[in-house]
Amino acid sequence: MxxxxxxxxxxxxxxxxxxxxxxxxxxxxxxxxxSQSKSEQEKTKVLQLLEGSRKITTILRQKTLPEIKKVLNTDEVKELEKAINEWDQEIQKGIKVTKDLTEADRETETGARVTYVEQMQHVRDKYLEIDRIKDNIYNQINSGKVKATLANADKDIENIKSKDKQFYSE
Incomplete structure (x- = not known):
């Protein structure tokens, strides 16, 4: 001091x-x-959550997809891979938009604030799409290995999501 x-x-x-x-x-x-302003604290929190989403992307890309591809080579698997890649791109855009957002922008309902809100919605929509595709694969396939892989991925994802339930439950 x-x-x-x-x-x-x-x-x-x-x-x-x-x-x-x-x-x-x-x-x-x-x-x-x-001390950070409330706006800066929220910005920091969103960036942390987006980084958590990137970790989920890594789990899906490096653990889940290779295991599923060993057993399956269906359009659903290709769709899952495409959705993961698109989600990662949306997350990267979300990080950029969030970093560029000023405190003044956060208070308005136009311009950068609208872009920010829309981008966060795109990130969420892509995540929900991935979840839907995973559920379809799980429900359509009788392979125990694929189901176990998806279940393990879900456990890993839940561990990441449990660190901030508020963001993922909204």
């Missing part, structure tokens, strides 16, 4: 420079982190 005459001067860079020029000594360390 930066102090001068027992007063906290954390985050006051101009004052710190001025005091240093005057040759005054300060104790440093332990400053509390700068």
């Amino acid at each position: 930066l102090t001068y005459k027992n007063k906290n001067i954390c985050g006051r860079g101009g004052l710190l420079s001025f005091l240093t020029i005057l040759g005054l000594t300060l104790s440093a360390g332990g400053c509390p982190p700068k």
